[in-house]
Amino acid sequence: MPNEPLVLGIETSCDETGVGVVRGHTLLADALASSVEEHARFGGVVPEVASRAHLAAIVPTIRRALAQAGVTLADLDAIAVTAGPGLAGALLVGVAAAKGYAVAADKPIYGVNHLAAHVAVDTLEHGPLPEPALALLVSGGHSSLLLVDDLAGGVSALGSTIDDAAGEAFDKVARLLGLPFPGGPPIDRAARDGDPAAIAFPRGLTGSRDRAAHPYDFSFSGVKTAVARWVEARRRAGEPVPVPDVAASFQEAVADVLTAKAVAACRAHGVSTLVIGGGVAANSRLRWLAQRRCEAAGVTLRTPRPALCTDNGAMVAALGSYLVAAGAPPSRLDLPADSALPVTTVTV
Amino acid sequence: MLVLGLDTATASTTAAVVEVTADRVVGRAERSAVDPRGHAELLAPQVAAVLAEAGAGPADLRAVVAGTGPGPFTGLRVGLATAAAIGQALGIPTYGVCSLDAIGAHADEHWNGRMLVATDARRGELYWAVYTGGAVRVTEPAVSSPEVVAGEVVRLGVSVAMGEGAHRYADRLRVGVRDEGRYPSAYALVDVAADRVRRAAPGEPLVPRYLRRPDAAAPRPPKPVLPR
Numbered sequence: 001m002p003n004e005p006l007v008l009g010i011e012t013s014c015d016e017t018g019v020g021v022v023r024g025h026t027l028l029a030d031a032l033a034s035s036v037e038e039h040a041r042f043g044g045v046v047p048e049v050a051s052r053a054h055l056a057a058i059v060p061t062i063r064r065a066l067a068q069a070g071v072t073l074a075d076l077d078a079i080a081v082t083a084g085p086g087l088a089g090a091l092l093v094g095v096a097a098a099k100g101y102a103v104a105a106d107k108p109i110y111g112v113n114h115l116a117a118h119v120a121v122d123t124l125e126h127g128p129l130p131e132p133a134l135a136l137l138v139s140g141g142h143s144s145l146l147l148v149d150d151l152a153g154g155v156s157a158l159g160s161t162i163d164d165a166a167g168e169a170f171d172k173v174a175r176l177l178g179l180p181f182p183g184g185p186p187i188d189r190a191a192r193d194g195d196p197a198a199i200a201f202p203r204g205l206t207g208s209r210d211r212a213a214h215p216y217d218f219s220f221s222g223v224k225t226a227v228a229r230w231v232e233a234r235r236r237a238g239e240p241v242p243v244p245d246v247a248a249s250f251q252e253a254v255a256d257v258l259t260a261k262a263v264a265a266c267r268a269h270g271v272s273t274l275v276i277g278g279g280v281a282a283n284s285r286l287r288w289l290a291q292r293r294c295e296a297a298g299v300t301l302r303t304p305r306p307a308l309c310t311d312n313g314a315m316v317a318a319l320g321s322y323l324v325a326a327g328a329p330p331s332r333l334d335l336p337a338d339s340a341l342p343v344t345t346v347t348v
Numbered sequence: 349m350l351v352l353g354l355d356t357a358t359a360s361t362t363a364a365v366v367e368v369t370a371d372r373v374v375g376r377a378e379r380s381a382v383d384p385r386g387h388a389e390l391l392a393p394q395v396a397a398v399l400a401e402a403g404a405g406p407a408d409l410r411a412v413v414a415g416t417g418p419g420p421f422t423g424l425r426v427g428l429a430t431a432a433a434i435g436q437a438l439g440i441p442t443y444g445v446c447s448l449d450a451i452g453a454h455a456d457e458h459w460n461g462r463m464l465v466a467t468d469a470r471r472g473e474l475y476w477a478v479y480t481g482g483a484v485r486v487t488e489p490a491v492s493s494p495e496v497v498a499g500e501v502v503r504l505g506v507s508v509a510m511g512e513g514a515h516r517y518a519d520r521l522r523v524g525v526r527d528e529g530r531y532p533s534a535y536a537l538v539d540v541a542a543d544r545v546r547r548a549a550p551g552e553p554l555v556p557r558y559l560r561r562p563d564a565a566a567p568r569p570p571k572p573v574l575p576r
Contacts, residue, residue, distance in 0.1 A: 093426075
């Protein structure tokens with residue numbers, strides 16, 4: 001039992017209310033309530049709308065997860081909750097609920113890092129993570145390359161985006177092309193009929209001087225503006241916009257930079273395992289390109305299935321279970337939510 | 349029977365263990381602390397502390413009573429999420445009470461005047477309601493500017509005010525402000541809900557009184573990026 005702790009995980013850092021139940025590396029339940037449709041007309045996640053939805057959904061989602069897993073609160077070894085990074089008001093709903101359960105059921109509570117949880121979720125699909133490993137986390141809120149020496153505490157950031165997150169660029173380009181929010185899935189679909197080499201969109205921070213100063217950082221603001229200029233010039237000239245080609249070429253530019261830098265980081269640090277997580281990891285081109293480049297570099301690629309790449313409660317439970325098994329001390333009941341929690345802080 | 353009360357609708361975070369008997373409501377332990385951004389850090393330790401002071405465990409609780417606001421959103425949600433979680437975890441009913449009512453409870457039974465209860469809604473506005481003797485609320489809770497509330501004070505014949513908001517805007521409300529009851533007390537919340545507790549009324553989902561819509565606007569069309 002101590003090596004296979006039963007943990008409930010709560011995730012409310014953005015627009016998904018996620019509750020998972022995990023025993024060791026075994027996923028028992030993954031319940032989700034999403035407010036994404038409420039945000040669609042605003043073209044992005046509205047923090048207050050997300051927070052209201054979390055409050056309405058949190059208890060029913062927990063009830064659903066426990067029922068799915070066939071366990072009761074009394075059976076749990078611990079409760080884990082995302083303490084950051086994320087939207088402050090949204091995080092607080094999960095943290096407050098987790099504390100309520102911890103006090104009422106007299107269970108230890110672990111306030112955990114959202115990014116580390118995105119890495120930990122892979123253990124549910126592919127078993128224990130070889131350490132050190134590299135992790136590429138790409139979503140609407142994050143784009144980071146992490147070096148994972150020890151999931152329980154030795155995580156460091158090699159680089160991250162200096163402007164927009166990759167997923168944010170997908171959302172903005174989708175809007176330019178008249179595609180719905182969130183932009184990732186419709187761009188992926190449109191790109192299937194397009195030519196990724198049709199338009200040469202810029203690859204941010206890949207010039208020789210940028211590579212020296214920002215070897216593992218990303219920039220997606222430039223490519224987004226380049227797409228906007230290209231599309232606008234077409235429209236101004238009264239020509240039709242070839243949406244599939246624009247989508248495919250934009251997606252190629254993003255996937256190219258992400259995978260090139262991730263594989264370069266593996267080589268530089270002598271790491272032979274790459275984990276890719278976050279909502280953008282569901283992108284088919286990113287997965288394909290990462291697979292090809294990892295094979296060429298002799299790196300083992302681990303990518304959880306798309307449902308576990310996007311935000312969910314199972315990833316928080318997975319990290320919580322790992323922490324309990326590793327003997328990490330629980331958080332205190334006065335643990336805060338930290339919207340800017342650094343990735344080096346795995347538990348608060 | 350023992351009842352947990354809690355409120356996070358104002359700058360104050362408060363929790364109490366209260367004993368509700370057939371004819372009395374007795375406070376067993378109460379904690380309060382004022383920190384407008386501290387609800388999430390303060391509340392759970394307060395709950396643990398009041399249980400310990402009352403010599404009780406979570407399993408001894410028979411109901412949870414939570415202040416449903418109105419109040420600034422982020423703090424308000426901390427109390428409601430915590431209360432809902434405790435209620436579900438213990439399988440006991442949760443009851444919601446308007447947080448202003450916990451201050452309005454100061455209006456004595458034999459008094460027939462009108463009392464304003466006002467808390468700080470930020471953005472230069474107040475959450476408010478008017479009470480008469482026996483803590484009877486005579487207006488729906490609302491969010492308004494101090495000038496609008498001052499007009500209602502005159503129109504409704506209010507003679508005294510209570511609450512942190514009334515203190516903050518005392519000069520603009522032009523009504524005498526009582527010093528006690530600046531913030532809702534968790535004990536008073538349970539007192540307001542005591543009848544529901546006694547007759548074991550069905551639990552209620554804890555629905556926050558936001559009184560304001562989220563700040564959100566539909567996006568404008570993308571700005572041109574090419575020179576004209």
